[in-house]
Amino acid sequence: MAPRALAATLDTLPSSSADAAGPGHDELRDLYRMLSNVRQLDRDAVAWQRQGLIPGYAPMLGQEAAQVGAGAAVDRSRDFVFPTYREMGVAYTFGVNMVEYMSTHKAIWHGGLYDSVATRFAPFQAVVGGSVLHAVGWAHGQTLNGASAGGLGVGLAFLGDGASSQGDVHEAMNFAAILKAPVIFFVQNNGWAISVPTEQQVAGGSVAARAAGYGMAAVRVDGNDVLAVLEATRRAVAHARAGLGPVVVEAMTYRRGPHSTSDDPGRYRTLDDEKIDGGEDPLSRFRAVLLARGVADEAFFAEADAQAQHQANDIRAGVVALTSRPGSEMFDFVFQESTPTLGAQARQWREESEHV
Amino acid sequence: MAPRALAATLDTLPSSSADAAGPGHDELRDLYRMLSNVRQLDRDAVAWQRQGLIPGYAPMLGQEAAQVGAGAAVDRSRDFVFPTYREMGVAYTFGVNMVEYMSTHKAIWHGGLYDSVATRFAPFQAVVGGSVLHAVGWAHGQTLNGASAGGLGVGLAFLGDGASSQGDVHEAMNFAAILKAPVIFFVQNNGWAISVPTEQQVAGGSVAARAAGYGMAAVRVDGNDVLAVLEATRRAVAHARAGLGPVVVEAMTYRRGPHSTSDDPGRYRTLDDEKIDGGEDPLSRFRAVLLARGVADEAFFAEADAQAQHQANDIRAGVVALTSRPGSEMFDFVFQESTPTLGAQARQWREESEHV
Amino acid sequence: MSEILELVRQTPLLQLSMQQAINRALGEILEDDDRALIFGEDVGVLGGVFRVTDGLQQRFGANRVFDTPLAESGILGTAIGLAMAGFHPIPEVQFDGFAYPAVNQIITQLARMNYRSRGRLPMPVTLRVPSFGGIRAPEHHGESLESLFAHVPGLKVVSPSNPQQAYHLLKKAASMPDPVIFMEPKARYWNKGEVDLAVEDTSSLEGSVIARSGKHATLIAWGAMVSRCLQVAELAAEDGIELEVLDLRWLKPIDEAGLAASVSRTRRAIVVHEGPHTAGLGAEVAALVSQSCFDSLRAPVERVTGFDVPYPSGDLEDEYIPNIDRILFGVQRVLEYRRG
Amino acid sequence: MSEILELVRQTPLLQLSMQQAINRALGEILEDDDRALIFGEDVGVLGGVFRVTDGLQQRFGANRVFDTPLAESGILGTAIGLAMAGFHPIPEVQFDGFAYPAVNQIITQLARMNYRSRGRLPMPVTLRVPSFGGIRAPEHHGESLESLFAHVPGLKVVSPSNPQQAYHLLKKAASMPDPVIFMEPKARYWNKGEVDLAVEDTSSLEGSVIARSGKHATLIAWGAMVSRCLQVAELAAEDGIELEVLDLRWLKPIDEAGLAASVSRTRRAIVVHEGPHTAGLGAEVAALVSQSCFDSLRAPVERVTGFDVPYPSGDLEDEYIPNIDRILFGVQRVLEYRRG
């Protein structure tokens, strides 16, 4: 694969209030902690699948910087995240309860057990490109509500390079640009859609490059550099928050693991490919930055990593303790107001399956 | 409406073999005859609707240059046209039997009675954006067949500014660019999608401008200048024929009439708007060119226009003579190989409706 | 403005076409519920290709009533997001046949968001779909999607048959916290009828209604087929045959009790619809009635429906949509049936 | 290569999983028909997420077997264009729930092109859809779209229940000049069975088959539910109840004569499917049987189906998909039914 170009147009985006001086030392250390926590949890989740604790999982190994950077750039009190099925790192950064999040991978509830409204994190989404339009509609709702003192609430839609091929994503970008909706299309271009490389997927080679055709702002950023992602996303959010319209942020990263725990990447790429295309690991890179800036030392990393292991163990215990939901919930959540037909079906189910 | 810019990138397209010297005098006169025939037939079809001969019609008044120019640029022996519901002028230029074409407007057969295979003109298409992907698939088929001496057969997909909003059009452009399919996306940007102006429809303002995002060639052309359209389309076709991939041609034109005979444009635009935005009539413009170049004189125009009236009258007679198709055809064309269920339904229909 | 509205509301009985009745209901919904939004293709300045939203943008502004780009999936997806933001979207797709591009958003998102989010993200979206055939229009302007919609868990589906129902059922639908597909029989848009604006007992808006009583057989229909069945009943009455006409109205959930009550009385049933026969909603109705009235039925339930063919061009419409003759043949078959 | 193939073809009986049987059929189709093309998401190098197309790109090259961008409408729309250019596309959508984005192209284009063009543009397209539930997968990986597809005029729909059928029905579908939706019961991909490669009398591939004979009631099923019904029949036999199991196979057109023949003998019927109850294909089957066997039926036709709820997460799958208990309750109801 050719080196993945970064056509940044950051200059055209306003700087966010926070980034004048850049993140302070505490924030930098926090970012490392989050990266480490997410890395550990992701690794462990793969192990849980091998152990039979969960039937499947979609690892985000290699995408930690993109996800933590993006998640840290939005405001939990007024923005709203629209994830796909691979945004564990964003969920973590956004404060979603990780046991409730992992419940979907334990096959307990499709959307996850977390409260989407309280966390401002939309349900787990299995349809590729499925929630991108929702982010546009939600964001347009913020425009209709009118800006508060601090500006508009911003919708953060996640999508992959593969998702960019879906018609819905085009409709979303066009609607957003026409409505000037405060929405960020955050693309994790991780090089692959299952077995299909980006070159066979994204004609022209860049999702960010499509934005110009909609008269929309865009930035392509090194998705393995957490600070670059954080800054680019903060600027994009500031742009949208100010009512200046949508932005595409394309984070160039790499899916270091398999598509999911049932995938076998050896069928479509070599370990050498992975080494070359994957580039330097986002965590090692950030460690080096922190060391160079004197923000952290090895003791800090050791402690943060130990903490991460500790936390992942706690989450594991929570996941182990998760039990199946009662079958009656199949019926309970179909509607806000159930119907006679559904009520009768629920009764019959109880009689025949629970023998009540 | 702001003056509609023409961002031509013609230079990047190869010149077609034919356009070195530009069209000769005979061809220029032929073009005028086609424009005149199409203008007359379009006007008459509106009248037929008022007279009750046909229940509805979608006029192409103002789009004659775009349609004749595009239709004249493709090769009837090896290319294939994928129209919408407003390409009467292309159909005419392409040699489709106009009585068979008009049959769809007489509510006789949805796709029209003409033979799509013999004419290389796909059935009349009512779904906005519905056939654009077919053109891509057909064109990819030409690649798979391999080029003959003269190059590849080219698919010519028609779409409007409104259609450009459909997800299918994005999928089509992306597939085409990935497959390097020999297909032309011919956009008639006529300023309106029923009551919605292009500014509220096409974010960024230009469909051609989207092509860059797919790494695809594009040209924006004055759609009211038949020679400009002809040359741009010929170049685009030459590009595709040579195996260099798809091209977007955006012809900037104006829908001078109502969306259809049941539309009332007075509800969304004034006569003044129409005057200003419509610009100079494509036919008068071409007349002036021919006069200036000494290719034709008033006598020629008078004769051509009289011929056009004559021909339109003949077509009218044909349309009058068209009778409904037998109801049995409802069943005959569902499948190539019918089914027992359908056979039984056809029998019951005959018994109950034809009392046979 | 709102005083005039109040006055108008007090007028008890009006003669309105269905198009006018829907327009009035939409105006009142926007007036009463400031989270309600109307959007779709050409619903703004133009007032819709059927003028159903006529004057609403002028009255409520372009924030409440707006035109979207030409993309049905975009319309539905945006509606879902707006509902997540606390709005009550009332989107329109311009014609039945152009709901297909939105099917993915309808099935995988609109119908499941409440479920997926465990009730945290309700979808109070009323999707208006001018539906069914009979207007000699181009392809895809005459289709019946009720069977598709009714099969989707998480959707409710309703179709009015006259202006009075259109007005009240739309207001009811828009007040519901769940997604409702509102199928407007476009062939009936211009037929006038009496509309009593008084707020009815809302329970009267649930379930089916008997449009005409009779004892020899029940004709079951919805949308534009109700008036056709009433015509058939009129004709049959001249021959002394008393047909009951049951207007189903709610296509999901189906009023199983109402169906059973009527057919167990008449002992014969004919279900009539425009959509294709196989796996049409008539199959569900026939299956329900065959089960609930197994002992009382004196003849197999007849289905008089569209054929398993693409909806044809205008000239053949009358051959496709159940016409009076075909319905009468169906009636005859159930009346003449003798056990073998 | 092709000599080896010839040898293999002569081997009369093989033990193959359904996934292997389909893979083999696809290889032979590509071998025999040079206009046949396979494409979709991940069908090339990877060989499909279920390995159904394993090795085919290597064997036939990337012109015949290719990966597309991730867009189902694009896949179907391109297939239509390729068919117009004289090819025989065999596209795949990766999972049932991801056929929804292609529904517009399927309904308004694929199913109508032959009709619209008056037979000039046939659509010999075989769309493979790994279907139905039972594999504890994420959302939208376990859905049953047969009712939607069966309602669409211009489509044919078939679902095999074992490797032998999968091999022959796919070859049959791919040889047909009309669009066929080929629904593969993914829960059965890995179950082995005997496959007789010998070309059968093709008429044996039309209509339904009796998977087990019995006289007390007929269980009607398709896809993965056939093996479950066979289990039920096995259990019931221990109690002296002889259940017939009718494997419908073709979901459009439905084998009405086959259904009537079986049920008029057994006089009782239970139709079993995974998809939601309301307007499911079971309604069509029940309506057909209730009509054709009106005189012989001794009990209402039972439907044991998925509920009208979104297909649930893995943990609740067994509560949703008809299980042995629920099917047995259905059997009991038809057997114990007494006229009131």
Ligand SMILES: Cc1ncc(C[n+]2csc(CCOP(=O)(O)OP(=O)(O)O)c2C)c(N)n1
């Ligand atoms: C509409 C749809 N089609 C197909 C799939 C199956 N599928 C799941 S993930 C995936 C690849 C997605 O690639 P990308 O968007 O790049 O995201 P990534 O997996 O790389 O995070 C596919 C094809 C799906 N989930 N939804």
Ligand SMILES: Cc1ncc(C[n+]2csc(CCOP(=O)(O)OP(=O)(O)O)c2C)c(N)n1
């Ligand atoms: C999928 C779909 N949605 C809606 C319509 C209804 N409709 C018919 S034409 C039209 C406007 C199309 O505008 P444009 O693509 O610019 O073409 P033009 O009519 O200007 O030629 C609309 C909304 C349709 N035919 N198909």
Ligand SMILES: [Mg+2]
């Ligand atoms: Mg990817």
Ligand SMILES: [Mg+2]
């Ligand atoms: Mg237009």
